[in-house]
Amino acid sequence: MHLPPLVQTFVLHFGEMGSRWGINRTVGQIYALLFVAERPLNADEIVERLGVSRSNVSMGLKELQAWNLVRLQHVPGDRRDYFATPEDIWQIVRTLVEERKKREIDPTLTLLRELLMQEAGTEGERHAQARLGEMHDLFELFAGWYADVRRLETERLVQLLTLGSKVQKVLEVKDRLVRLPGRIGGRAAKSDIKPTD
Amino acid sequence: MHLPPLVQTFVLHFGEMGSRWGINRTVGQIYALLFVAERPLNADEIVERLGVSRSNVSMGLKELQAWNLVRLQHVPGDRRDYFATPEDIWQIVRTLVEERKKREIDPTLTLLRELLMQEAGTEGERHAQARLGEMHDLFELFAGWYADVRRLETERLVQLLTLGSKVQKVLEVKDRLVRLPGRIGGRAAKSDIKPTD
DNA sequence: TAGCAATTTCAGAAATTTCTGAAAAGTCGA
DNA sequence: TCGACTTTTCAGAAATTTCTGAAATTGCTA
Structure with missing residues (x-):
């Protein structure tokens, strides 16, 4: 692996974090490398810089494409594939949110729906x-939240994230205004979840 | 593993999802089992129901305690340890958010801060x-968002999550009101992140 | 402080995931 | 269609993670 020290530190860190984020080391390293690269890189350049096998890079790129985290590009007069990360970091956020929903939430949601349809036999099952x-x-x-985030344009997304604990004040303001003639705020959200604290 | 079919399906699913959520199969299964249990269970009961080794259960419970996802309880007249999940599901959300922040965000944030302090030598490093x-x-x-979420009381947390794409309307309302005399909405959030789309 | 019950630790076995090298498949111009 | 170049596939090797059984430790009470 030969890379400027700053880049190398970042790439190695991303590789290590990969396992916490649900990707493997090489995938994390490839992503980090592309993220800081000044221009799109081809597979051999990645092999060269990371010091891993060609086939590993091929599989890693495939996975990153499946996640929609890298884009394939072509350099005129060169038939090799070049890869880059989308420059807009907010696009990356939307992509990650979408993929996480698909992998970490949707399958469980599906299962829970099925289980809730079943007839509970015993007392224990009913509980x-x-x-x-x-x-x-x-x-x-x-x-729902994830789906919303995916649809928000960048400025609104930043606002939503910046909101955080200020939500209380903002909603107070809204509630007050909604009660005025004209009904700007829209209808109340249905909520079958009962707060318990 | 002997469990009612409904519970077994759920437990197995949670075990499989575990790897996507950053925990191992047994830890996922133990959590699922405790989540649906009518009363706290001791380690041997978990061994019995899941059909895994005593030591594995011991390690799994230790990890769940490190995550603050299970509580240790004592049954009078019984010196064994009994375990249960907090009944308030919103407490679980806060815990998960806190732990994810600690594991998935903070280490990278620390590293990024360090790297940004360094002197960039080459043009590539500057980029x-x-x-x-x-x-x-x-x-x-x-x-910041994660930290906020952790602090919100349940009702506000539900509101924040329900908000989603409605953020636009709500903020329009707020903006309008904030400009009125009295300044209910608080000061504008500082934002050094420039939207690019 | 001996004896018993409960829990934890840990070395190595088992299972799973990641990675590689070699071969196959795809692509393009001559 | 050939041949050079590029990418993909995949069986098995290597690395890592998970799990187990046995032993050690903890803590209680008699």
């Missing part, structure tokens, strides 16, 4: 089902 | 640093 119902509502809420 | 700066700002924003 389990009640608990699964709570989890289902929670997962639905998250799924 | 890399600019890119890392963008990532740093993004991670800061997320870290």
